[in-house]
Amino acid sequence: MLFNSLIFWAFFAIFAVLFFASRRSARHLVSLVGSYVFYGWWDVRFLGLIIGITVLTYLAALRIECSRSAAMRRAWLIAGVAVCLAILGTFKYANFFIDSFVALLDQLGIQSGLHTLSIILPVGISFYTFQALSYTVDVYRGVIPAEPSLLRYATYIAFFPQLVAGPIVRASDFLPQLSHDKSLSWKRSCEAACMVAWGLVLKVVMADSLAIVVDTRFANPANHEGISLLIGVVFYTFQIYGDFAGYSLVAIGLAHFLGYEFNQNFDRPYFSTSFSDFWRRWHISLSSWLRDYLYIPLGGSRKGGGRTMANLMTTMLLGGLWHGAAWNFVAWGGLHGGFLCFQRAGEQTMDRILPVGRRPTVLRGAITLCSGLAVFLCVCVGWVFFRARSFSDAGLILGRIAGADSLSLSQVPQKFHLAKGVALIAGVTLIEAASFRLDYWAIGGRYPALIAFFLFGCVLALTLLGTFQGTSFIYFQF
């Protein structure tokens, strides 16, 4: 069930009625059953996996809390983490490792006879295993107590708004909210409607419209000239943003309607002025998860410059691998790791030459502008590896773009979709840029009629400009 499908909204309407009509004590059960129906709709076989991870990590966390010796606590931590990584490794990475090993042996002239396994990648596995992992570690660290109720814990793992494509919600944020009163609220409903409407505009209007241009270029890059491929890359930069930020916003809005607060997952990332700023604004739930459970445990920035760079690269390489079982995702992660290391080295050098406090305002402004543009361009380059079918395609695309000797649009196909895409990108960018100056929520609070106009505008945008080709969400494949 996709958020941009009618069957989902029929499901949500029924779920919402049951949720608010049921007694407070029954709401967790309603949430859990509804979430399992949602997840089982993709493939009922997936339910066994999520139930398995839920039960095993629930038990591991309880044993961590009950164990008296540090060794036993550590052992149960390792068991809980191993369960999550084993399941993720098997279902997501087994064939990747087999293929890579066979390719390596081929290079050495050895015939292995190994074959890939017939494994279906369960939707959302990367998200809920990370949630289960973080819960287990947080219990070990004493951040939160182990949840005694299996029902509550299962609801946290399976909660459908964020189950299949995030945001990755921490147990410390979600579990306490299960005890809060959840009554239907006009204010919360308005807020949720605005978030869901804008999220659908980002996805159905912008992302899916841009996909028409992007797909033709990345499907056969050899058949396109440099300028056409450049347009494809820039459009993909906004497509993936609209797709993922849109999904996150809908998920956050739906949870908000039901009385749960999720943290913001995207904060205008293409206005970033540095690579670290980008990772504070892009997929915030994942980047903070990697910071707290990988980068900091590795030592973070506490062990000197060289070790910091190594920790950054390790974190970003594994972050890339999380996105997909393919070397181009690892390359994408490695690129961003490289960008972060370069930025760190550059900032240290600049600070030695001209400390921040002594830089003229004009220079500070120029550095901010230039670095913002540089970050955007580098991020675009990174997306080529993310989207391309293979390394050779990525190389071909970047080579053609670099070697383009004409910026003429006359040869570029799909001009209508190009014009529509540019207009949509410009519109969304302007609205987001204005949000640095205007507090849209405050304006809506002062003039409630504007909320109605905003909602009507979003629905009109959906009906007139939306692309309804039944396209999935990009992050579902992770």
Added chain:
Amino acid sequence: MYLPESFRPPRRPLLALLILAFSWWAIDRGIAALIGREVLQSQFRFSCLYRGDCDANVLILGNSRGVNGFFSPDLTAALGKKVFNLSYNGLSIKMARMLFEDYVSRCPAPELLILEVTNALDAGTSVGLCQLYADKSPALANAWRTAEPTAFWLSRLAAATFRYNGELPLRAVAFRKRSDQNWINTYQMPEGMMARYVVAPEAAAKWETLDPEAIAELCRCITTARTHGTKVMLVITPYAAGYRAQLPGFTDWVQGLEAATGEDVRDLSEAIITPKYFGDPLHMNLEGARALMPEVLALVREEGRDQAVASDEAGSQTSR
């Protein structure tokens, strides 16, 4: 965190929701009516058709290769007869058949129907075209309802503006005041593009077999034309040099089409192959359409002579 705490709910929430729903209904219907009026009054080719404002002597139907293979303003001037190009990107033979049937029910039947038959590779539904003119054509409305029943009923009940979703309404508004008959590629294929061009396997595979549904639609179109006294000419416009070589099933497909329809296919696929006459390997440009014109005129005039001869023979048999 979001709306300020001062935000107060309405005193009567249900009434407020009803007012919102009614407001949406009114705005949606109003905007749909405005757009619909602009679309129908447009000089866009399909708007001309559904306004009953075509009156062509020669009608051309096809997909994007029909759009770019024939330049109707020049053909009109050369023939001294009105040539109207009703081709559109992605138009399958099924859509072409429906459009032709709608044409002859609204406008005088043309003398000649030219079909660019590469649109007979499939019999898909152009949903955008169907939903835009669904209120003018029961056939298109039915095709839309069959292809996308949910969208069809949703647009009827909840969002009339949805009918104006897509590329076609925007083109109709763009051609509000001027004819779109001169809409054709004007750019040239870049040097070396054909050398690098690889036909996608799924595209080449379509030439391996005849689609029975597409052939049935083509036969039905031909029968309708004959019923209305319209001569039919099946044509394949040129491909750039080297493209046809990547379609091993091409010749057999053409022969199969001829056998299935009983009509000759005028295979001009290699009549012009110079890259400068193409915008891309599949589509000609204005220069190419002009270069192809003598061949097209010769074929049209030959059809006219054949028709005159056939009429004379029929007339002399009657007089005996």
